[in-house]
Amino acid sequence: MSERMTVxxxxxxxxxxxxxxxxxxxxxxxxxxxxxxxxxxxxLVPSGVPLFRGNVGDSALxxxxxxxxxxxxxxxxxxxxxVPESVADPLKYYVNNTVNTTxxxxxxxxxxxxxxxxxxxxxVYGNQDVSPINEGANTQPENPYGSSKLMSExxxxxxxxxxxxxxxxxxxxxxxxADPQGRSGxxxxxxxxxxxxxxxxxxxxxxxxxxxxxxxxTPDGTCIRDYIHVSDLIAAHMAALSYLQKxxxxxxxxxxxxxxxSVRDVLDVVASVAGKPLDVTDAPRRPGxxxxxxxxxxxxxxxxxxxxxxxxxxxxxxxxxAWERNxx
Numbered sequence: 001m002s003e004r005m006t007v008x009x010x011x012x013x014x015x016x017x018x019x020x021x022x023x024x025x026x027x028x029x030x031x032x033x034x035x036x037x038x039x040x041x042x043x044l045v046p047s048g049v050p051l052f053r054g055n056v057g058d059s060a061l062x063x064x065x066x067x068x069x070x071x072x073x074x075x076x077x078x079x080x081x082x083v084p085e086s087v088a089d090p091l092k093y094y095v096n097n098t099v100n101t102t103x104x105x106x107x108x109x110x111x112x113x114x115x116x117x118x119x120x121x122x123x124v125y126g127n128q129d130v131s132p133i134n135e136g137a138n139t140q141p142e143n144p145y146g147s148s149k150l151m152s153e154x155x156x157x158x159x160x161x162x163x164x165x166x167x168x169x170x171x172x173x174x175x176x177x178a179d180p181q182g183r184s185g186x187x188x189x190x191x192x193x194x195x196x197x198x199x200x201x202x203x204x205x206x207x208x209x210x211x212x213x214x215x216x217x218t219p220d221g222t223c224i225r226d227y228i229h230v231s232d233l234i235a236a237h238m239a240a241l242s243y244l245q246k247x248x249x250x251x252x253x254x255x256x257x258x259x260x261x262s263v264r265d266v267l268d269v270v271a272s273v274a275g276k277p278l279d280v281t282d283a284p285r286r287p288g289x290x291x292x293x294x295x296x297x298x299x300x301x302x303x304x305x306x307x308x309x310x311x312x313x314x315x316x317x318x319x320x321x322a323w324e325r326n327x328x
Contacts, residue, residue: 005245006030008071008113010056010104011078012049013040016119016175018184019234020075021049027238032069034061035078041187057100059107066111073115073241074108076101079149082192083123086145087287097148102155109163115244116156116167117237122226122254124150124171127290131260132226134296135171135252142290157250166250168240168304173226173256173295175233177316178323185323194266195227195317199324202274209278211263213285216292222263224292226256229310229319239304251303256295257311266313273317 007024011017012033017040024031025046033045034052045051050069054061056078065071079097080086086093108116123146124139141147156167176195178185186196201209214221236255243251261269271278300306310316 003245004029005072005241006032006069007241008032008034008065008069008074010034010074010076011040013037013042013045013051014077015184015186015188016230016233017075017077018044019179019230020077020237021046022179022183023234023238025049032065032071034065039188044184044187055100056104059103062104062107063111066108066113071111071113073117073244074113075117075237075241076104077119079119081145083143083145083289084286086143086148090144093144093148094151097145098151098155101152105156105159109159109165114164114166115241116165117240117244118153118156118167118169120153120169120171121146121149122171122173122256122293122295124153125290125293131292132258132294132296133254135254135299143287153252160250166244166248168244168250169252170236170240170255171252172233173228173254173293175230176227177229177231177310177319180231180310180319182322182326185320185327187327194225194263195270195320196324198267198270198278199274199317199321201278202270202276202321203324203328205324205328207279208281210281210283211267212283213289214282215285218262218291220262220264223289224260224262224294226258226260226294227266227313227316228256229308229316232308232310235309236300236304236306239306243304251299253300253303254295254297255300256297257308258295258297260292260294261313266317269313269317270321273314273321
């Protein structure tokens, strides 16, 4: 990015948002954080970064932040993200993800914000017959988490069509790993991401772990996912901000590598990197889990010039394991 920007990072004390804050600082920009600390952590906030405790649905707070800090762009990460919880408590997801995001977009439009980068999810696709999945695939979410994010995409798209707001929507596949310099990583408790759970098991933080579903129509019967290193994911957000800063038109792009690994593949790599076997038991499928989710990331590469640096499952696991060992 050429000119320096002040960027409001929602959920900036969380796993992915905190990596965005580090990337902005590394590039000479000024991040400002809003986080309600429902899942965020104080220790992930670098010293000196302006921090506002509150919810993105608080329009008065958002207006105050945009005015007092002269916000140039927004990176919106704040959301509830646990698929099984969304099935059990859908209203939490529609309120927190869709209603609050709608209020947040409205406050940004009122404040004259013109650049908006939105964290969406591959969960909007649901089960697909083709793999990898491109952005033109039908959206048919299998769970309220995916539906709540798809609704937010629609709100953002329609708002941009009626105003001078421009956006990049990034649909994440499976984000994992930690900052290679050890400055940030996953602290979520209880852990819900496979690699986080597996590295916890590898260092003895949990006695055992389960594989949910071994009868999927995949080579080894377990779910296949496209695991993307969190630093590569954040590089896509930085590219999106630069693209919008140069006047790029609104766009939607998948974030993944274009190849997947099964649950058993991941566990084998974790055991190999950790140098010890994991205690794993098989369990029934969970509701809302698709069999295969792999990204076609052609658009991200061509439109934003994104090129991954950490496209290696061993690297992702090694960085996650190093973070877990240093923060257990």
